[in-house]
Amino acid sequence: MDNKQIKQNNKALLTGTIVYAIGNLGTKILTFLIVPLYTYYISTSDMGDYDLLITSVSLLAPLISLKISDATYNWMIKRTSSNEMCIKATYNYLLKSCTLAVIIIGIISRFVHIWNVWLFLAILVLEPILETTQKILRGLKNQKLFAASGIIYTGILVTLNFITVCIWKLGVTSLLVNTVISHIISIALIFCLEKRMRCLSVTVDKAELLSTQKEMLKYSMPLVPSTLSWWVMSVSDRYVIRFFLGSSFNGIYAIATKFPSVLQTFFVLFNNAWTDMALANLHSKEESSKYVSNIFEKMYVFSFSMICWLIPMTKIATQVILSSDYKVGSVYIGFLYLGAIFQGYSTFASVGYLQNKKTARAATSSAAGAIVNLFIDLVLIKSVGLFAAAISTYAGFFVMWIVRMYDIRKDWPINVKKVKFIALTTLATLVATVTIWTSIKVDVVITIIFGILFLMLNKDYIILILKKLGKR
DSSP, rough: HHHHHHHHHHHHHHHHHHHHHHHHHHHHHHHHHHHHHHHHHSHHHHHHHHHHHHHHHHHHHHHHHHHHHHHHHHHHHSSSSSSHHHHHHHHHHHHHHHHHHHHHHHHTTTTTTTTTTTHHHHHHHHHHHEEEEEEEEEEEEEHHHHHHHHHHHHHHHHHHIIIIISSSSOHHHHHHHHHHHHHOOOOOHHHHGGGGGOOOOOOOHHHHHHHHHHHHOOOTTTTHHHHHHHHHHTTTHHHHHHTTTHHHHHHHHHHHHHHHHHEEEEHHHHHHHHHHHHHHHOOOOOHHHHHHHHHHHHHHHHHHHHHHHHHHHHHHHHHHHHHHHTTTGGHHHHHHOOOOOOHHHHHHHHHHHHTOOOOOHHHHHHHHHHHHHHHHHHHHHHHHHHHHHHHHHHHHHHHHHHHHHHEEHHHHHHOHHHOOOOHHOOOOOOOHHHTOOOOOOOHHHHHHHHHHHHHHHHHHHHHHHHHHHHHO
């Protein structure tokens, strides 16, 4: 890969990240900032019930969609078939699967109590539809509307939540109603502004449509076990916590996870742009290996130095902005940050599976991480409480990343400077551990030290990003 191609790839990666950031970062931060307000108006028990319902949606949605949106995106970005054909095949499948899901869960609800069942069903159907429409926008390379849809969705959701929870004091159920409204408006906006998505009236050969749908599902179905394994590591902790410790502890843990979600947002933005660029421009193993390894090195130096700064700073912030019932969650945040960065590394490596259409292999690595996560949860939950959930999340994603790096070593090799990587991992883990017992004064000192270190290690990248963001 020559210098010209490297510069083009870097420009595409940076530009793509910033475009996604414009549409998502501000809204995610806004969502994060308003979460502490909820802690003054919603009890830990109610927050636990709400979080469990949203967790259940994240479990069932991939089973309904069979991740066909990932196949749609891949087909469109690589022009495997006409856009109209794969879009219509996707719509056809979602219509049938969502209808079937509503019927089945509706019948089950007649015999088993489901909290706010109709709102639950509405969110369960709307979630895969919104995810699919946004993936199609990326496939159509309409990143601006993709970004705008994220801004509008979060803007509406945050505004409604503030009004209904903080002003009208309507309680936790209003959060579900607002989620439904935000989904509907965002989906309608996308269809109104992107005419290429309105291809329901396009005439296609039925046999070809079913054939395309079959090929797409063949690609996407192996992603479902992988996604479910991700679910085990990311959110299944809530079920374990609810069963062994109760709803109140689940509410505390739910709020604690909101802080690392900001870091997860950074990884999502970067990995979206990374996937777009890698699938479109990186093909030869020999040419891309050095480039990919260099990008990953910059990624882990940036992220490890960032969380060493964020962990003590977040602990200080939680003592200031959260209500007294939720402040105890601050000690778990360090390991949740560590889990978030290894989740990001795992996604970065997963492009190797997508590049070679070997999505079935992704399930193996995800399953390995899920088993580790669940094992630690069940063994430690009674003895160390919520620490078990935080530690298991970190361990699960770490194992997933290790397995993926080993698994893709032939098709998509990423060479890691082991001494440097191990030193940074050890340092970050040490910070997460030490800050469990440190006082606020010590946390302030640690924050200042690692804040300076973060700026020193990443000043060139920060300046470059700020300049590019200013131009945008």
